[in-house]
Amino acid sequence: MSDSPVSMHTPGNEPTDEAPNAADPAQQKQMEQAYAQMKRKMSMAEIGRKIKHKIMVLSGKGGVGKSTVSTGLAVALAQQGHKVGILDIDITGPNVPKMMGLDGRKLHVEGGRIHPAQGHLGVKVISMAFLLEDEDTPVVWRGPIKLGAIQQFIGDVEWGELDYLIIDFPPGTSDEPLTVAQSLPDIDGMVIVTTPQDVALLDSRKSISFASSLKVPVLGVVENMSGYTIHGKGTPGSTVEIAAPAGRTLSAVCDEEGKFNITLDIFKEGGGRSTAEEFGVPFLGALPFDPGFVRGGDDGVHRIVSEPDGASAIAFAKVVSSVQSQLAQGSGSSLEII
Amino acid sequence: MAEEILELRKLERRDNDMELTYEDGTSFVVTYDDLRHACPCAKCSPLRNEDEMSMQLRRTVEAYPKQKPMVQTVGNYAISFEWATGCSSGIYRFERIWDLAHRNDPDRGRPYVHGAW
Numbered sequence: 001m002s003d004s005p006v007s008m009h010t011p012g013n014e015p016t017d018e019a020p021n022a023a024d025p026a027q028q029k030q031m032e033q034a035y036a037q038m039k040r041k042m043s044m045a046e047i048g049r050k051i052k053h054k055i056m057v058l059s060g061k062g063g064v065g066k067s068t069v070s071t072g073l074a075v076a077l078a079q080q081g082h083k084v085g086i087l088d089i090d091i092t093g094p095n096v097p098k099m100m101g102l103d104g105r106k107l108h109v110e111g112g113r114i115h116p117a118q119g120h121l122g123v124k125v126i127s128m129a130f131l132l133e134d135e136d137t138p139v140v141w142r143g144p145i146k147l148g149a150i151q152q153f154i155g156d157v158e159w160g161e162l163d164y165l166i167i168d169f170p171p172g173t174s175d176e177p178l179t180v181a182q183s184l185p186d187i188d189g190m191v192i193v194t195t196p197q198d199v200a201l202l203d204s205r206k207s208i209s210f211a212s213s214l215k216v217p218v219l220g221v222v223e224n225m226s227g228y229t230i231h232g233k234g235t236p237g238s239t240v241e242i243a244a245p246a247g248r249t250l251s252a253v254c255d256e257e258g259k260f261n262i263t264l265d266i267f268k269e270g271g272g273r274s275t276a277e278e279f280g281v282p283f284l285g286a287l288p289f290d291p292g293f294v295r296g297g298d299d300g301v302h303r304i305v306s307e308p309d310g311a312s313a314i315a316f317a318k319v320v321s322s323v324q325s326q327l328a329q330g331s332g333s334s335l336e337i338i
Numbered sequence: 339m340a341e342e343i344l345e346l347r348k349l350e351r352r353d354n355d356m357e358l359t360y361e362d363g364t365s366f367v368v369t370y371d372d373l374r375h376a377c378p379c380a381k382c383s384p385l386r387n388e389d390e391m392s393m394q395l396r397r398t399v400e401a402y403p404k405q406k407p408m409v410q411t412v413g414n415y416a417i418s419f420e421w422a423t424g425c426s427s428g429i430y431r432f433e434r435i436w437d438l439a440h441r442n443d444p445d446r447g448r449p450y451v452h453g454a455w
C-alpha cells in the first residue's frame with residue numbers, strides 16, 4: 001500500500017534477508033511482524049468506518065440455526081436494497097458458502113487484499129471454507145494461529161462500503177467472538193439464537209453474560225425451530241386429534257373446506273422470550289420449524305428466497321425489523337452520566 | 339410492560355444514591371440499596387421470591403460499603419452498574435430503572451422462575 005506511513009517494505013517485493021542494516025534476522029522479522037500488525041490495525045479501523053452496521057450472530061449451543069439466521073438476515077437486508085456482507089468465522093464447520101450458493105469457492109486474493117465472493121442478491125461472503133482444500137477436511141487450527149487467521153480475515157478483506165456486515169460464529173463462548181470484538185471497532189451488537197429447550201436456553205444465558213463481558217450489547221434473542229405447523233384436510237366441521245410431544249393431545253376443528261392446522265411445539269414453547277425477559281434483553285421473534293430451511297441450506301437457496309410469502313419468510317421479516325429497530329434507537333448516548 | 343416510559347437523560351451519582359432526570363425535567367432519587375436489592379441477574383432475582391430471603395438480600399446489600407458505582411449504558415435499552423463489592427451482573431432495562439424511580443415493584447409481583455415455564 002503506497003499511502004502507508006511506513007515505506008520500508010511491500011510484501012513480496014523485498015526478500016527479508018537482503019534488507020540493508022538488518023541488525024539480525026530475528027529483529028528484522030520482529031519489525032516486519034510489528035509492521036504487518038500495525039497495517040492491519042489501520043485497515044481494521046478503516047473497515048470500521050466503511051461498514052455502517054456490524055452484527056454478531058452467536059449461540060451457546062451448536063446447531064440451533066446461527067448460520068440459517070445469519071444468511072437469512074443478510075438476504076433479507078439485501079432484499080431491502082442494502083449492501084450486505086457475511087463473514088463466516090467458523091473454522092471447523094463453515095457452512096455459509098453452501099447456504100449462499102457459493103460451494104467450492106476458493107479464496108480470491110488480489111493486490112495483497114482478500115476479495116469476497118458474491119452470492120444471492122450481491123451479498124458478499126468471506127468464509128473460512130474458502131481456505132479449505134476440500135469440504136471434508138476441516139481446518140484444525142488452534143489458539144493463536146486460528147485467532148491470527150481471524151484477524152487477517154477481518155483486516156485484509158476488501159469489503160468496500162457496506163450497510164451491514166453479519167458475522168457468523170462457531171457455537172459457544174470461545175475465543176473467536178472475543179478476537180472479533182477486540183479487532184473490529186464499533187460492533188453494534190449481537191443476536192443470540194436459541195431453540196426452546198432447556199439446554200439451549202441455559203447456554204444462551206451464558207452467551208448473554210458473555211456479551212456483557214465483551215462489552216458488546218445484545219440486540220436480542222431469536223428463538224429458532226419454535227413450532228412446526230401441520231396442515232391437513234378432514235371432514236368439514238370434524239375434530240382432528242394429534243398425539244403431540246410430552247404425551248399431550250392436540251386437537252383442531254376442520255373448517256368449512258375441511259382444512260385444519262395444528263402447531264406442534266417440537267421442543268418447548270416460549271423459552272426464547274422468557275430467557276430474553278429474564279436477562280432484560282429484547283426478544284426479536286420466533287422462527288417456526290420448517291423443513292424448507294434444511295432444503296434451502298442444502299441447495300443454496302434460502303427459504304426466504306424460495307418462498308418469499310411463506311410463514312417462515314414472514315417470521316423472518318419480523319426478526320429483521322426488530323433488529324433494525326434496535327439499531328435505529330441509537331446507542332443510548334443521550335444519557336448523561338455524572 | 340406496555341406502559342410508556344420517558345427517556346432518561348441524566349444520571350447523577352451521589353454518595354448514597356443517584357438522581358435520575360427524565361426528558362420532561364422531572365427527577366427522582368433511587369438509593370443504591372434499593373437499586374442493588376432489585377438486581378435483575380439470575381443469581382439475585384430468585385432471592386426476592388420469598389420474603390425471608392428477600393430481607394436477607396436487603397441486609398446483604400445494606401452492609402456493603404457505600405460507594406459510587408461505575409455506570410455504563412448497555413446497547414440502547416439498559417444500564418449496568420459495576421460495584422467494588424457484591425454483584426455487578428445485573429443489566430437494568432430502562433423500564434426497571436423507571437419502576438424503581440416511581441417506587442413500583444420492578445418485578446411486578448411476579449416470582450422469578452428459572453427458565454420461566
Ligand SMILES: Nc1ncnc2c1ncn2[C@@H]1O[C@H](COP(=O)(O)OP(=O)(O)OP(=O)(O)O)[C@@H](O)[C@H]1O
Pocket residue numbers: 059061062063064065066067068069090093095169170171224225226287288289290291292293294295297
Ligand atoms: N427453523 C428451522 N427449521 C428447520 N430446520 C432448521 C431451522 N433452522 C435451522 N435448521 C436446520 O438445522 C441445521 C442446523 O442449522 P445451522 O447450520 O443454521 O445451525 P448453526 O447454529 O449454524 O450450526 P453450527 O453450530 O454447526 O454452526 C441445518 O440443517 C438447518 O437447515
Ligand SMILES: [Mg+2]
Pocket residue numbers: 066067068090093095168169170
Ligand atoms: Mg453455523
